[in-house]
Amino acid sequence: MNTAETLHGTTADKPLNGWRVLVPRGGPWGDGVAAKLRSQGAVPVVAPLINFAPTEDLTTLESALAALADGAFDWLTLTSATTVDVLYAYRAVIPATTKVAAVGETTAAALTAVGYRVDLVPEKDNSAAGMADELIALEPEPKRVLTLRSEIAKPVLTKRLIAAGHDVRQVVAYRTVGVPVTERIARDVANGRINAILVTSGSVAEQVRNQFEHIPDDTVIAAIGPRTAKDARKVGLTVDIVARKQTVDDLITAVSQLPLPHASDEFHL
Numbered sequence: 001m002n003t004a005e006t007l008h009g010t011t012a013d014k015p016l017n018g019w020r021v022l023v024p025r026g027g028p029w030g031d032g033v034a035a036k037l038r039s040q041g042a043v044p045v046v047a048p049l050i051n052f053a054p055t056e057d058l059t060t061l062e063s064a065l066a067a068l069a070d071g072a073f074d075w076l077t078l079t080s081a082t083t084v085d086v087l088y089a090y091r092a093v094i095p096a097t098t099k100v101a102a103v104g105e106t107t108a109a110a111l112t113a114v115g116y117r118v119d120l121v122p123e124k125d126n127s128a129a130g131m132a133d134e135l136i137a138l139e140p141e142p143k144r145v146l147t148l149r150s151e152i153a154k155p156v157l158t159k160r161l162i163a164a165g166h167d168v169r170q171v172v173a174y175r176t177v178g179v180p181v182t183e184r185i186a187r188d189v190a191n192g193r194i195n196a197i198l199v200t201s202g203s204v205a206e207q208v209r210n211q212f213e214h215i216p217d218d219t220v221i222a223a224i225g226p227r228t229a230k231d232a233r234k235v236g237l238t239v240d241i242v243a244r245k246q247t248v249d250d251l252i253t254a255v256s257q258l259p260l261p262h263a264s265d266e267f268h269l
Helices: 003-008 027-039 058-069 081-089 105-113 128-138 156-163 183-190 202-211 226-234 248-256
Strands: 020-023 043-046 050-054 075-078 099-102 144-150 167-178 196-199 220-223
Touching: 020 027, 020 183, 027 043, 027 248, 050 202, 058 144, 058 167, 075 081, 075 128, 081 105, 081 144, 081 167, 099 105, 099 128, 128 156, 144 156, 156 167, 167 202, 196 202, 196 226, 196 248, 202 226, 220 226, 220 248
Parallel strands: 020 043, 020 196, 075 099, 075 144, 144 167, 196 220
Antiparallel strands: 050 167
16 A cells, blocks of 8 residues: 555545535534544635524414324424424424425434434425325325425425325424635635535535636536425526435435546635
8 A cells, every 4th residue: 555545545545636615504513524624634614605584473483383292283394404403492392193294304313413303205206296205105094284494495295294184283493694714715715725515405505606706617516405406496597416215314425426626626625
């Protein structure tokens, strides 16, 4: 084994050696993604593009969570890990009589990490539409459902469940707000010092489009799933790679299969 292999591991061990990857969210999620990127040899650049603010209607949210604790719902649906943060912040009680549906593995993992159980994760389509399809197939009789969502999320799940005859209470749990990046990050993106940008939601895609006026053609835009890729293209981004599953591991694996763009010694300094 040569010196480089001894110090840094083989190329197979570190498929992202030399990459600088923009991580668009901070906090525990961003730290976790950064750690995974480092383990693959990349240099993560954590630059939160979005953050989350409380809903402007706290009374409605608190009333819904009280009803949840009292057993008023047969199902609780969650379409993002951020909603789990809201539940945990309120120390919300989910009774044994209420089943919990999570839109994907990331949301399910967030639930279990803070002690909540998960009864359903869509097998085929990790989206609100996919969750609606599986719930409708699973529950042919009308059920009482609480759906918690962000302010900007489209009410796809709610509309489909209501159309199928279910009694749905839709509540906004949080708002998504943009966070301006530093001048240095903006300059690094424009200059091509960032090799890849992870796009993990439609709101992240909007901020990438709005905050980075010039993204070099060979900078990789990587979307966490087909739905996010569609949202990214809708706002004018060119998506280079799409993770097959809506998980961070799949997203990083997808990027690692690409050659390093505009490789240069300056990126190894």
